[in-house]
Amino acid sequence: MAVMSCRSMVTYKGGGRMALRACGLFGAREMGSVAASMETLVQQGWRVGEEGGGGGGGGGGRRVVVVERQEEGGGGRGVQWVFLGCPGVGKGTYASRLAKLLQVPHIAMGDLVRQELSQTSSMAKQLATLMSQGQLLPDDIIIRLLSKRLENNMASSQSGFILDGFPRTVHQAEMLEEVADIDLVVNLKLREDALIAKCLGRRICSQCGGNFNLARLEMEESNSAPRIFMPPLLPPPSCASKMTTRADDTEEVVRTRLRIYYEESKPVEDFYRGYGKLLDFEVSGGIPETWPRLLAALNVDEKHTNHDSSHKMAA
Numbered sequence: 001m002a003v004m005s006c007r008s009m010v011t012y013k014g015g016g017r018m019a020l021r022a023c024g025l026f027g028a029r030e031m032g033s034v035a036a037s038m039e040t041l042v043q044q045g046w047r048v049g050e051e052g053g054g055g056g057g058g059g060g061g062r063r064v065v066v067v068e069r070q071e072e073g074g075g076g077r078g079v080q081w082v083f084l085g086c087p088g089v090g091k092g093t094y095a096s097r098l099a100k101l102l103q104v105p106h107i108a109m110g111d112l113v114r115q116e117l118s119q120t121s122s123m124a125k126q127l128a129t130l131m132s133q134g135q136l137l138p139d140d141i142i143i144r145l146l147s148k149r150l151e152n153n154m155a156s157s158q159s160g161f162i163l164d165g166f167p168r169t170v171h172q173a174e175m176l177e178e179v180a181d182i183d184l185v186v187n188l189k190l191r192e193d194a195l196i197a198k199c200l201g202r203r204i205c206s207q208c209g210g211n212f213n214l215a216r217l218e219m220e221e222s223n224s225a226p227r228i229f230m231p232p233l234l235p236p237p238s239c240a241s242k243m244t245t246r247a248d249d250t251e252e253v254v255r256t257r258l259r260i261y262y263e264e265s266k267p268v269e270d271f272y273r274g275y276g277k278l279l280d281f282e283v284s285g286g287i288p289e290t291w292p293r294l295l296a297a298l299n300v301d302e303k304h305t306n307h308d309s310s311h312k313m314a315a
């Protein structure tokens with residue numbers, strides 16, 4: 001089997017065809033783990049082949065290794081959705097709820113990064129510094145973490161995903177487009193003064209990992225910004241004494257993250273708008289008000305959680 005210097009990403013193609021593509025974009029370091037994953041997949045009955053190649057030889061060309069299997073029963077795959085939006089907009093909150101409802105994994109890039117930082121690897125300190133300054137992390141690190149996560153999903157036969165925090169640059173979006181058929185991109189929006197207040201009010205329980213928010217937002221309509229009313233999301237008594245704050249949720253760093261979002265991630269909205277995949281959604285209230293509106297916008301029925309469609313945007 002020709003697994004050349006490669007990293008891997010997973011894509012689930014239409015009609016239940018599932019593919020893992022390993023491409024020569026990111027150097028040889030991951031070759032061992034990709035090869036190991038391939039072996040596991042073959043043992044699980046996947047067919048392994050190679051697509052493409054070319055690119056001028058010399059090791060610089062791209063090779064794509066495809067692993068596929070017809071899913072039993074011919075059922076559709078789970079949704080492949082992306083959540084975009086500024087820090088504090090609620091990507092994690094709504095992406096995780098939807099993932100649970102639609103029975104697909106919620107892949108939060110920020111969580112994968114924080115897990116990596118909790119290890120005592122040599123690169124953790126470097127990443128922590130960048131992150132605490134509100135900077136984006138290098139693509140090779142992000143792709144490695146995401147690839148590993150997607151491979152784990154595939155190895156445990158999980159279909160579909162809701163991605164939150166990836167892609168954040170047009171380059172990342174282009175890479176994702178090469179390996180996955182994204183059905184829908186949900187672009188959450190919230191006025192900037194509310195975003196800052198929400199980041200500053202964010203708290204995490206050090207024991208259970210639950211996310212809460214102490215901010216109570218009541219903002220009148222001004223200029224083009226809509227009126228906002230958002231009650232706080234307070235912790236239960238069992239968590240109240242264990243509240244922690246993310247190191248990058250200070251006002252200075254939040255403003256840097258917002259600036260980087262406008263510079264680097266805003267163009268990702270246009271990228272997906274160009275593909276007709278972008279759904280803009282204005283957040284204007286708390287979860288009880290926003291959740292049913294979001295489900296309606298997505299055409300998801302909470303009572304019928306056996307959602308079998310890939311939910312493409314209507315043409």
Ligand SMILES: Nc1ncnc2c1ncn2[C@@H]1O[C@H](COP(=O)(O)OP(=O)(O)O)[C@@H](O)[C@H]1O
Binds near residue numbers: 130
């Ligand atoms: N796709 C990505 N590309 C580069 N860096 C990322 C990416 N996703 C997460 N990070 C890093 O992890 C940090 C935290 O991400 P996240 O929890 O999603 O925060 P946010 O609240 O800013 O959306 C980011 O500020 C960045 O340093």
